[in-house]
Amino acid sequence: MNLAFILNNAPLLMEGAAMTVALAIGALLGATLGGGVVAFLRMSRYAPLRHVGTGFVEIMRNTPILVQIFVLYFGLPTLGVHMSAFTSAVLAMSLQNSAYIGEIYRAGLESIHPRQREAALALGMMPGLALRVILLPQALRRVLPPLGNQLIIIVKDTSVASTIAVAELTQASKLLLDRSAAPYETFATVALIYLAISAGVAGVLKLVEWRYPVRVS
Amino acid sequence: MFHRVSRLAGGLVALAMGLGLNVAGAQESRLDTIVKRDKVIVAVSSTARPNGFIDENGRHTGFEVEFARLMAKALVGDPDKIELMTTTVDGRFPAVLSGMADFGISTATIYPDRAVRLAFTRPYIDSSTLVVVPKGSPIKTLADLDNEGVVLGSTNSAAMVDRASTYAPKAKAVFFDTDSAAALALKSGRSTAWQADSAAANFFVGHNGDAFVVLDGSLGTINNNAVFMKPGDFPLWLALDTIVREYVNGSRYGEYAALYRTWFGKEPPPQRPFNQN
Numbered sequence: 001m002n003l004a005f006i007l008n009n010a011p012l013l014m015e016g017a018a019m020t021v022a023l024a025i026g027a028l029l030g031a032t033l034g035g036g037v038v039a040f041l042r043m044s045r046y047a048p049l050r051h052v053g054t055g056f057v058e059i060m061r062n063t064p065i066l067v068q069i070f071v072l073y074f075g076l077p078t079l080g081v082h083m084s085a086f087t088s089a090v091l092a093m094s095l096q097n098s099a100y101i102g103e104i105y106r107a108g109l110e111s112i113h114p115r116q117r118e119a120a121l122a123l124g125m126m127p128g129l130a131l132r133v134i135l136l137p138q139a140l141r142r143v144l145p146p147l148g149n150q151l152i153i154i155v156k157d158t159s160v161a162s163t164i165a166v167a168e169l170t171q172a173s174k175l176l177l178d179r180s181a182a183p184y185e186t187f188a189t190v191a192l193i194y195l196a197i198s199a200g201v202a203g204v205l206k207l208v209e210w211r212y213p214v215r216v217s
Numbered sequence: 218m219f220h221r222v223s224r225l226a227g228g229l230v231a232l233a234m235g236l237g238l239n240v241a242g243a244q245e246s247r248l249d250t251i252v253k254r255d256k257v258i259v260a261v262s263s264t265a266r267p268n269g270f271i272d273e274n275g276r277h278t279g280f281e282v283e284f285a286r287l288m289a290k291a292l293v294g295d296p297d298k299i300e301l302m303t304t305t306v307d308g309r310f311p312a313v314l315s316g317m318a319d320f321g322i323s324t325a326t327i328y329p330d331r332a333v334r335l336a337f338t339r340p341y342i343d344s345s346t347l348v349v350v351p352k353g354s355p356i357k358t359l360a361d362l363d364n365e366g367v368v369l370g371s372t373n374s375a376a377m378v379d380r381a382s383t384y385a386p387k388a389k390a391v392f393f394d395t396d397s398a399a400a401l402a403l404k405s406g407r408s409t410a411w412q413a414d415s416a417a418a419n420f421f422v423g424h425n426g427d428a429f430v431v432l433d434g435s436l437g438t439i440n441n442n443a444v445f446m447k448p449g450d451f452p453l454w455l456a457l458d459t460i461v462r463e464y465v466n467g468s469r470y471g472e473y474a475a476l477y478r479t480w481f482g483k484e485p486p487p488q489r490p491f492n493q494n
Contacts, residue, residue, distance in 0.1 A: 174394070
């Protein structure tokens, strides 16, 4: 392992890592918010909304992220819609992961016993208030572990953005590899950078879990 | 005492001989492995027309793929005794450095940086970089590339990246994993120009001549594309280099010329730079 090689090329990899973090932050925000919308649709009392939610989840879960990115980036311009490569990548990752995260939210909400809601309503709470102060706080605590897994998957999925010319970490590493033919140094360094970014996300989630533990009565 | 010493010395000699034999065994050339295996494993591309791609009949073919078959014919006597290991641009070097493939033929340009970690044979083809634009594009010459409104697409290779920054620093450069994606970017309007290996550019325009043209001249210098392998195996390198030489300008030039004509529709460079006649 040639440490000098790694140090000499650190600026290129760091530029790529910065783009990876930007992609991840955009997709994390998009997916966590989009997941809320998906959960709302999936749990709606109105059948058409439920069907829309179900259809969205099935399409997003059952098609590869690469295809979704290509459709957004290469396909939409034929319809006159032009988004930058960065926006296309963030949107594709947000859409796909909002389907997964929506299901995680739904599972968390449905894990709360229905009688808790009934009790809140019996005490005179409005449905919205019951959701906000009784159901959501419990559900969100419960979904933190699977949510953390999904957020780490999003970080790793950012590597797919290199296919549509986003100069993120994987693309930087491919360029470095092509220039130098040094795969071991390149991939080992890139793996460590991804590990650090993912560990950062996991650490934040751990802190939140520690701050808001699941209370078992 | 003398017996003990002589026995110890004898043991050491035997150990050294044994180690020597082991070392010799460990240094067996990959060439021997290929011959014993009776098959070659070659890293090639499948997304770079016309060098390596899957045709309409599902057959993996192209100039480089067929040249790899010629290499197999020379090495093990049969062009079909070959296993084609499909790699992308970024996977081709790890494929040989890891030992997964015996050698690679995948539009690899010889660069000094690469030569530190890879062994190259002599070139099997010259390549230059051409620029493809849509017909009617305001980009009429290579000089027009250096404008802010230009989006110059290409594969994410070191050579392409360097050329983009050298010849079109004002343009926006976008780099894709494969030639196919870069070509798709041009077709879909994501890029306004595409810099590509001359073979890929000519092949693309040959099949899309109603909509695209190649600009006059080449971007940058003429490059050498060569067979690459893991360094440190002189017998294999010598065999590969000799075979390439024999095809490109030696006893098997006829087969090379036929292959060249098939894929590029013109004669290859002459067999020799000089002629006694």
